[in-house]
Every structure is written in structure tokens, then in C-alpha cells.
Amino acid sequence: MSQSVARRGGKIGAPEDMMKLLSAAGLKERILFTLMVIAIYRIGVHIPIPGVDPSAFLRHPELAQNLLGMIDLFTGGALNKLSIFSMGIGPYITASIIMQLMTVVVPKLEELQKHSGEAGRKQLQQYTRYATVLLGGFQSFMLAKLLTQIHSPDVVLTPGIGFMINTTVILTASAVLIMWLGELITARGVGNGASLLIFLGIASRLPVMVKNTYEAVQTGQSPVWGVVILVLVFLALVAMIVALQQGVRKIMVLGARRNVGRQVFAAPDDYMYLPVNPSGVMAIIFASSLLMFPSTVMSFLGQRHTNPLGGLYAGLTSLGGGIGPAFESFSKQPTVLAVWDFISTEFTNTLSYYHWEHSLLYFLLIVFFAFFYASIVLPVRDMAENLRRSGRAIQGIRPGRPTAEFLEQTLNRLIFIGASAIGIVAILPIHVEQATYVQTLQGLGSTSLIILVGVAIDTQRQILTHALSARYQARGLFKGPGEKKEI
Numbered sequence: 001m002s003q004s005v006a007r008r009g010g011k012i013g014a015p016e017d018m019m020k021l022l023s024a025a026g027l028k029e030r031i032l033f034t035l036m037v038i039a040i041y042r043i044g045v046h047i048p049i050p051g052v053d054p055s056a057f058l059r060h061p062e063l064a065q066n067l068l069g070m071i072d073l074f075t076g077g078a079l080n081k082l083s084i085f086s087m088g089i090g091p092y093i094t095a096s097i098i099m100q101l102m103t104v105v106v107p108k109l110e111e112l113q114k115h116s117g118e119a120g121r122k123q124l125q126q127y128t129r130y131a132t133v134l135l136g137g138f139q140s141f142m143l144a145k146l147l148t149q150i151h152s153p154d155v156v157l158t159p160g161i162g163f164m165i166n167t168t169v170i171l172t173a174s175a176v177l178i179m180w181l182g183e184l185i186t187a188r189g190v191g192n193g194a195s196l197l198i199f200l201g202i203a204s205r206l207p208v209m210v211k212n213t214y215e216a217v218q219t220g221q222s223p224v225w226g227v228v229i230l231v232l233v234f235l236a237l238v239a240m241i242v243a244l245q246q247g248v249r250k251i252m253v254l255g256a257r258r259n260v261g262r263q264v265f266a267a268p269d270d271y272m273y274l275p276v277n278p279s280g281v282m283a284i285i286f287a288s289s290l291l292m293f294p295s296t297v298m299s300f301l302g303q304r305h306t307n308p309l310g311g312l313y314a315g316l317t318s319l320g321g322g323i324g325p326a327f328e329s330f331s332k333q334p335t336v337l338a339v340w341d342f343i344s345t346e347f348t349n350t351l352s353y354y355h356w357e358h359s360l361l362y363f364l365l366i367v368f369f370a371f372f373y374a375s376i377v378l379p380v381r382d383m384a385e386n387l388r389r390s391g392r393a394i395q396g397i398r399p400g401r402p403t404a405e406f407l408e409q410t411l412n413r414l415i416f417i418g419a420s421a422i423g424i425v426a427i428l429p430i431h432v433e434q435a436t437y438v439q440t441l442q443g444l445g446s447t448s449l450i451i452l453v454g455v456a457i458d459t460q461r462q463i464l465t466h467a468l469s470a471r472y473q474a475r476g477l478f479k480g481p482g483e484k485k486e487i
Contacts, residue, residue: 027466030189031189034191037184037185041200042200044085045081045083049082053157056155085178086171087136087143087172088178091132091135091139093194095128096128097290099131101372109127129176132175136171140172144168178197182194185197195454196455199451206448226437229436234429240425241450244418245458246457248276249273251271251395252269252271252272252394253271253393270392274378277421278411278415278418281458283366291362291365354431359430363426367423370418371412380404383407429449
């Protein structure tokens with residue numbers, strides 16, 4: 001929508017004209033409101049959890065080696081500082097993924113989404129909020145439990161059941177507050193609130209990554225040529241991401257025809273713009289969050305085995321009633337042992353950033369969520385039905401079912417191209433970092449780059465759409481009831 005408006009609206013004029021447009025559209029108030037919410041969010045990142053030493057992870061980064069990484073990236077350093085905002089927007093994103101997946105398999109939720117209008121969407125949003133509270137409570141409890149298990153040096157100043165309850169309540173309430181702040185930005189600010197908060201988390205970590213890279217070059221841990229190659233790859237990927245985010249397929253739509261006597265009146269023809277990447281950054285955010293969840297749970301539970309499935313094996317062998325010894329004897333068979341070792345190794349590699357198994361799963365999840373999200377935001381049958389009701393038709397395509405089939409086929413091709421390109425952009429820097437010996441970005445450069453560029457473009461589109469709407473209003477194209485329109 002914003003692309004078509006931008007293409008037809010032309011360019012914005014001089015800076016003074018831009019200020020008038022911002023005022024006319026209420027854009028200045030929206031931007032100031034967004035900045036105010038962002039300030040509140042960044043203040044919360046620096047408020048420590050009561051009863052903990054906020055500098056423990058900073059002084060001893062080895063304590064958080066398996067806990068931070070991507071989790072801390074999305075919280076903007078809040079987890080590294082042991083802040084009350086340590087959960088970040090993660091629980092809300094995970095809850096949104098679960099609810100959107102549930103709408104496919106639960107008929108009642110699908111009915112609410114597709115046929116209940118605005119009331120149904122509000123009900124689904126309420127279910128997402130409930131799920132956010134449950135997920136936030138679970139993750140908060142696990143984090144509190146993990147903090148109490150760290151003894152050297154002491155992170156928790158006053159361990160005990162009181163600390164567990166207090167920390168769980170504070171972190172859960174903070175996760176709900178962050179969800180509310182994101183919804184406020186979406187409703188009264190500019191941009192998508194959840195995506196913008198993730199953008200802020202990533203942007204706040206970039207200076208730290210640059211500093212770590214500089215120090216790695218100074219100490220000889222990373223070569224200069226490796227950093228140069230990585231920067232060139234990132235610049236090429238930025239250009240590719242911008243092309244994907246801006247790319248559209250133009251489809252001629254014939255204007256409605258109507259007969260008045262012997263004369264035929266035809267509305268002007270127009271274009272329908274189908275985006276190459278309709279999911280934007282949501283596919284990459286969903287895939288990253290889903291891949292992050294198992295690692296988060298294992299870190300919170302305290303992984304005691306080198307192999308992640310070691311705990312499962314130990315639990316099965318300890319079962320009573322003769323089951324445990326029988327399983328242990330069975331598992332020692334050469335064939336069973338080989339299969340178990342293969343499954344364990346592949347499971348471990350799937351959760352490790354620098355293995356091809358992880359990259360393959362990451363790529364497939366991005367493609368899946370791209371198609372899934374596009375099916376929600378671009379329902380082809382509804383689009384075809386709207387064209388038929390308005391008396392318009394795609395050039396060379398009959399209205400009704402042929403139009404829906406044409407749109408579906410075209411969209412599937414576009415989404416596959418866009419999702420495949422985004423998937424390549426996501427996994428390529430991970431292996432480039434490994435090849436160039438520059439691993440100070442923790443394998444997250446691709447994900448953060450896509451989200452940064454994508455969210456920036458989406459926010460810019462919304463601002464431009466508001467500004468162009470004000471421009472049309474200033475020309476008198478949209479007047480209130482009883483007012484005379486300019487010609």
C-alpha cells in the first residue's frame with residue numbers, strides 16, 4: 001500500500017514544506033510519542049533486578065557464555081546488565097508465532113481471524129497477550145533459577161525462595177510492560193512497535209560489536225583482511241536487502257466499466273503492486289525466535305551434559321521396574337549406539353551457529369514463515385473477490401476463480417524468490433565470519449543486518465505515507481462533509 005502511494009505521490013518538497021506536512025498529518029506528534037516510549041524502554045534497560053549484582057556478567061563474561069548471544073541482542077544488552085527488562089520483547093514475539101500457527105490448526109481461531117472482522121482480531125490479540133504472560137512467567141522463573149545456581153562469583157546477593165518469587169514477578173511484569181509499549185508505538189506512533197523495539201536492541205549492541213572487533217584486530221585475534229572482506233560482504237547484502245524490500249511486481253488492473261444509455265464510462269486503469277518480500281522482517285524474526293527458544297530453555301535449565309540429549313539418556317537409564325537396565329543394555333548395541341550418536345550429533349549441530357545443519361534449518365524456517373505470513377497479509381481469494389465486486393479485472397484474466405489462481409501463482413513465485421534471497425542473506429555472513437576469522441559478531445551479523453535495514457525501510461514508508469496523505473489534504477483532495485473540494 002505504501003509503495004503504491006509513494007510511487008504515485010511524487011517527491012516531498014523543500015524542508016519547510018516537509019515541516020508543514022509533518023504538522024498537518026500529526027506526524028510530529030507521532031514521532032515525539034515514539035521517541036518518548038523509546039526513552040522509557042531504554043531507561044528500563046539500565047534498571048537492575050533487585051537483589052543481584054548488575055556488574056557480575058560484565059566482570060565475568062564466561063558466566064553468560066551460553067546464556068547471552070542472540071537473547072541479549074534482542075534485549076539491547078538488558079540481560080547482560082541483569083536488568084528488569086531482561087526478557088525483552090521475546091515472550092511477545094514467541095506468543096505471536098504460536099497464535100498465528102494455531103490459527104491454521106484450530107478452526108475457532110481461524111474463524112476469528114478471517115470472518116469475525118475487527119472484533120475477532122481484537123480477541124486474537126487478547127489471546128496473544130495471555131500467552132505472553134504465561135511465556136514471560138516461565139522464562140522469568142527459569143532465569144531466576146539459573147541466577148541462583150551461579151555461585152562463583154555470587155550473582156544473587158540474597159538467594160532464596162523470596163528472590164525467586166520477587167524476580168519472577170518483576171521480570172514477568174516488565175515483559176508485559178514492554179509488550180504494552182510496543183502496542184502503543186504501533187497504535188499511536190510510527191512503525192511496528194515490536195519490530196522497532198527489536199531494532200533498538202540490535203542498534204544499541206552495534207557499538208559494542210564494533211569495539212570488540214577493533215580490539216580483536218589490535219590483539220591479532222582477527223586479521224585486517226578478514227574485517228575488510230566482512231565489511232564488503234555486509235555492504236553488498238545491504239544493497240540486496242534494500243532491493244528485496246523495495247521490489248514489486250506491477251500488474252495492470254482495468255478500471256470498472258458501466259453503460260449509461262449508449263455510452264460506456266470507464267474508470268481509469270491502475271496498477272496492483274505485489275511485493276517480492278511481503279513478510280518484510282517478520283519471517284526472519286519468527287525464524288530467529290523459534291531457533292532461539294530451545295537454546296534458551298536448555299540454558300535456563302542448566303545444561304550439565306556436553307551432549308544436549310545426555311540428560312534424556314540419563315533419565316531413561318535411571319527408570320525403575322527393570323526399564324532402565326533394559327534400555328541401557330539395548331542402547332549398547334552397535335547399531336543403536338551409532339543411530340543415537342548420529343541423532344545426538346545432528347541435534348547439537350542444529351543448535352550451533354557455525355554448522356550447516358543450523359543454516360539449513362534456519363533457511364527452511366525463513367521460507368516457511370515467509371509463505372505463512374504472506375498468506376495472512378495477502379489473502380488472494382479476498383483480493384480476487386474485492387476486484388470482482390468493484391467491477392475491475394486484471395488485464396487478460398477473467399474475474400473470479402481465474403483471478404485468484406493467477407494471483408496465487410504469481411505470489412508464490414515472488415515469495416519463493418524473496419524468501420530464498422532473504423534466507424541466503426541470513427546464513428551467508430555466518431560462514432563468512434567463520435572463514436575470515438572474525439567472530440566478534442557472534443554469528444548474528446546477518447540477522448541483525450536484515451532486521452535493521454528492514455525495520456528502517458518499513459518505518460520510512462509509514463512516515464512517507466502519512467506525509468503524502470497530508471499533502472493530498474493540503475491540496476483539498478480530502479475534505480470533510482459539506483466542504484467544497486478544490487478542482
